[in-house]
Amino acid sequence: MELTYFTHSTCLLKIREYSLLIDPFFTENPFFQEKEKTLLREDFFSIKKLEYILITHAHYDHVCDVEFIARRFNSLIISNYEISSYYDKIGLQTYGINYGSFISFPFGYIKYVWASHSSVFKDGTYGGNPGGFLLHTEKGNIYISGDTSLTYEMKLIPTFGKIKISILPIGGIYTMDIEEAIIASSFLKCDKILGVHYNTFKPIQINKKLAIKRFSEKKKKLFLLEKGEKILF
Template identity: 40%
Template sequence: MNFTFFGHACFSVNFGDTTILFDPFISPNSLAKEVDMAAIKADYIFVSHGHGDHVADLIALAKQTQATVVSNFEIIDWVTKQGYEKVHPMNFGTKTFDFGKVHFVPAAHSSALPDGSYGGNPGGFLIKTREGSFYYTGDTSLTAEFTMIPKYGSPDFAIMPIGGNFTMDVDDAVIAAEMIGCKQIVGVHYDTFGYIVINKDAAQAAFQASGATLLLPKIGETITVK
């Protein structure tokens, strides 16, 4: 699978003929100013929750890519009110799409949309495909919900916030990785704001000490994750 990082918690995963974009937040992010948004392609856009640093470019990129937007019911309702109707609403549960199976699972966070309306329950996505499986936790604190993930199967890799303050920090993410039984973690949601700046070398060392690997691709970089 190919993972492309667009900064903060925005990334895409490409597998087979499918590309899924997650939590589009690029244009307001000064660290991502070199990203060419016009070149971004996606078949689906998955949204973990409604905060502005996860949906700022959602409508623009949905219209550009003509992707199907997948999220909780309340966010999908907001998306349709913005004039975009190629959507699929979910709540916590399981759905089989043409590319594989999606488990929409709880995250311990909050959610409100940019206009102040209710953003529904924040969540994460465990995605199983013919090419492998991966888990995006969404914005979350360390939570007992992670103990449920192995019931669905062990993801080949997981994408987790590591910046602390609003979400898990590095130490919490190390524990979360152990809870879900995953040794390959891609870190997101760090360095964008002063509250969440981290020491990247120390973060990778902490994961290494636990027997796991923390991948920190540069903004705009594509890596292969197996």
């Protein structure tokens, strides 16, 4: 599997021949310059196909480019019922889910899981229950927490199967911070963590060297990727 990190919580997962984009945030993202936003509109970073878009919740820093990208690639949006209904009403392909069972897709199985946060669109429309995704694939299992505080629910995640890598927010204020994410990784029984949702805005600035050091002290590997950097796992 290959993961490309674009900043904030936006990642591209490649599982076999399938591409899944998580929480697209580009055109209103302060990390992207105008020339990069032009490239996004014209070429979308040379991505040729994008079958799925996963949305954890409705805040603008997770959904601002959903419509543009979904129309460009004819992608299937997978999210909770309310978010899926929102996009269904404007003619996009959606698959609405909620907290429940695993659901089969060509790339593997997906389960919508608990996140402790909020969820509302920029226009005030209710975005349903925020969540995360647990992906079970033949290449390994991935946990995408979405924006969340530390919760005891995370202890349930590894009961479904060993996690290869977890994607966790570490910026604090609106989500877990570094120390809470370390506890979360212990709950998850997962030693490889991709840190997200940090440094995009002033309130969520972190010391990257200290964060990596604190995870390392707990015998855990924290990946803090640069914009556009990829990892294989």
